[in-house]
Amino acid sequence: MISKKIESAINDQINAEFWSAYLYLSMSTYCAHKSLPGAANWFHIQFKEEQDHAEKFMSFILSRGGQVLLQPVAKVETSWESLLSAFKDTLAHEKVVTAKINHIYDLAVEEKDYATQSLLNWFIDEQVEEEETAQQMIDTLGMIGDGYGLYQFDKELAARVYTPIVTA
Numbered sequence: 001m002i003s004k005k006i007e008s009a010i011n012d013q014i015n016a017e018f019w020s021a022y023l024y025l026s027m028s029t030y031c032a033h034k035s036l037p038g039a040a041n042w043f044h045i046q047f048k049e050e051q052d053h054a055e056k057f058m059s060f061i062l063s064r065g066g067q068v069l070l071q072p073v074a075k076v077e078t079s080w081e082s083l084l085s086a087f088k089d090t091l092a093h094e095k096v097v098t099a100k101i102n103h104i105y106d107l108a109v110e111e112k113d114y115a116t117q118s119l120l121n122w123f124i125d126e127q128v129e130e131e132e133t134a135q136q137m138i139d140t141l142g143m144i145g146d147g148y149g150l151y152q153f154d155k156e157l158a159a160r161v162y163t164p165i166v167t168a
């Protein structure tokens with residue numbers, strides 16, 4: 001069984017994952033509008049992965065005898081100054097998500113809830129990757145600037161392929 005405190009924290013996290021999904025969907029449509037189809041593809045995959053994260057948390061609550069409570073998803077930005085600024089927002093957003101996951105981990109440690117800690121270990125590793133990737137995008141975009149470099153980089157982002165995250 002899962003405690004009410006952990007159940008509520010994970011329900012909030014499910015909402016944060018859908019909020020992330022919504023943000024990346026918004027970035028994807030922004031990129032498509034700005035004639036960056038590769039970046040639009042990249043963010044669209046990010047959108048799907050965030051939904052997978054939400055589902056992974058949902059499955060966990062259900063398997064622990066808890067109740068999933070879906071909440072309204074908060075408003076997100078709809079336009080950015082540039083692709084670089086979208087990736088800067090991505091990094092800032094992922095840091096907020098990391099802090100939320102760390103907070104649930106603290107609760108799980110306090111409650112000696114080892115199952116939740118085990119689930120969260122996967123997410124902690126995932127967040128390291130998410131932050132690293134966003135930082136790499138920022139670094140690359142800082143090097144290439146606009147114009148032909150951006151055009152080529154967009155082609156690289158077009159190659160990203162979606163691999164569903166298995167939710168047990």
Ligand SMILES: [Fe+2]
Nearest residue numbers: 017020050053
């Ligand atoms: Fe996520």
Ligand SMILES: [Fe+2]
Nearest residue numbers: 020050094130
């Ligand atoms: Fe993420």
